[in-house]
Amino acid sequence: MVESRPVAESGGNEGTENGVDEGFDDAFALADRIPGWLTRDQARVLWDAASALTDGAHVVEIGSHQGRSTVVLARALGRNGGRLTAIDAFVDSPRYGGASTRAVLLANLEQAGVSSIVDVVVARSRQARSRWSEPIDLLWVDGKHDYWTCTDDLRWTRHLPDGGRCLVHDAFSSIGVTSSLMLNVLPSGRLRLIGRVGSLATIEVSRPHLADRFRFLAQLPWWVRNVVIKVLLRLGLGSVTRRLGHVGPFDPY
Ligand SMILES: C[S@@+](CC[C@H](N)C(=O)[O-])C[C@H]1O[C@@H](n2cnc3c(N)ncnc32)[C@H](O)[C@@H]1O
Numbered sequence: 001m002v003e004s005r006p007v008a009e010s011g012g013n014e015g016t017e018n019g020v021d022e023g024f025d026d027a028f029a030l031a032d033r034i035p036g037w038l039t040r041d042q043a044r045v046l047w048d049a050a051s052a053l054t055d056g057a058h059v060v061e062i063g064s065h066q067g068r069s070t071v072v073l074a075r076a077l078g079r080n081g082g083r084l085t086a087i088d089a090f091v092d093s094p095r096y097g098g099a100s101t102r103a104v105l106l107a108n109l110e111q112a113g114v115s116s117i118v119d120v121v122v123a124r125s126r127q128a129r130s131r132w133s134e135p136i137d138l139l140w141v142d143g144k145h146d147y148w149t150c151t152d153d154l155r156w157t158r159h160l161p162d163g164g165r166c167l168v169h170d171a172f173s174s175i176g177v178t179s180s181l182m183l184n185v186l187p188s189g190r191l192r193l194i195g196r197v198g199s200l201a202t203i204e205v206s207r208p209h210l211a212d213r214f215r216f217l218a219q220l221p222w223w224v225r226n227v228v229i230k231v232l233l234r235l236g237l238g239s240v241t242r243r244l245g246h247v248g249p250f251d252p253y
Helices: 019-031 040-051 068-077 098-111 125-130 147-159 175-184 210-218 220-234 238-244
Strands: 058-062 083-088 118-122 138-141 165-168 191-197 200-205
Touching: 019 040, 019 068, 040 068, 040 138, 040 165, 040 191, 040 200, 058 068, 058 147, 068 083, 068 098, 083 098, 098 118, 125 147, 138 147, 147 165, 147 175, 191 210, 210 220, 220 238
Parallel strands: 058 083, 058 138, 083 118, 138 165
Antiparallel strands: 165 200, 191 200
16 A cells, blocks of 8 residues: 655745745644645645635635644634634544544644634535535635545535635546546636646636636646556556656655
8 A cells, every 4th residue: 555645745935035925934834743645835825825815714624634734724814813614524544544533633733723713523524515604715625535525525616705716635636536627627617727736726716718728638647647656656666656757655746
């Protein structure tokens, strides 16, 4: 089995030239103690998206695990009186650890000083959505990565305003997430792909132009490459993945 990468690689986005950047290093230092799959550059995307929201914004996170992304979002929101609803089913699996992970998440939030900003909801995202009626300002999707769950998670975008953003992890990396994006974003009349940092895609609630659809299609070779790398890693052929520019034993994120 391919091991989960416990911490993110470093790289890029070190800027501290404007005020918004200053808190990121602190936030990421706290988050980087927590195991997970979010890279530093991707954490930066979450930070920037949450920091750009108006005061008192409400963000929904689907899939918190031990809180790596939760801490980054909550630290950004804490500066402008925002709130984060963190939804996780704490599914039993060797990868995610099951019910006991909730206590680890709560301890990590406490340690990062963000407990008062985060409402942890223990539920499957579909179940939580069926009870949800409030508008939200930003959506972060990093839950179950199969086609059906990701498709359902994209329905949370109905709670976003025009111009609101939905960030999706493992886009153009996992088959389930990518096929869901292919059927729900590529042909959509209300969602458009803005870009991606590694496998973190930024989707906006706005009418897509032709260029947005081409941008989406342009990511597909990268997706095929990632699927090939994942297969090679599972076959124990990690050395071959280097020829595809992939270094290390972990899946591409
Ligand atoms: C990839 S991890 C999230 C990682 C986290 N965002 C981070 O930065 O470390 C996926 C999480 O989704 C949760 N999950 C799986 N299926 C879910 C579902 N249907 N609804 C909500 N959470 C789910 C798992 O329990 C796991 O904690």
